[in-house]
Amino acid sequence: MRGFALAAALLLASPGAALAEMTPEPVALLQGLDKITARISQFSAAVGTPVRFGTLSIRVRDCEKNPPEEPPESAAFVEIDEMRPGEDTAKRLFSGWMFASSPALSALEHPVYDVNLLDCKATSGSPRAASGSAAAKDAR
Secondary structure, three states: OHHHHHHHHHHHHOHHHHOOOOEEOOEEEEEEEEOOOOEEEEEEEEOOOOEEEOOEEEEEEEEEEOOOOOOOOEEEEEEEEEOOOOOOOOEEEEEEEEEOOOOOOOOOOOOOEEEEEEEEEOOOOOOOOOOOOHHHHHOO
């Protein structure tokens, strides 16, 4: 009972910490591993624009980052399809959220490739959106 009261007091003392909003960012920084060649590649993917990594087509649908005053975390909703040579249709391999701090939480399961989220970032030269601002919410 004492532990419950302490936890409740801590939650009431810092209500904003549990409800912090993430800031949408226009670019995801991804890392790909080709398991055959052991080659690691870092590449950027703009939200909504597909990028290629080997036979994979990767499309980031949303990329969000914690504000600077919060613990660092980036999350992206990613769709990964495989386009094999000679085939007309893509096969969906992964669709879901990836988290930079926990790459194994929801990972692509593929015999040749690994893809992880490293960070969400603003495009070079563009200002960061303020946390919780109406402009950032409208940009989605």
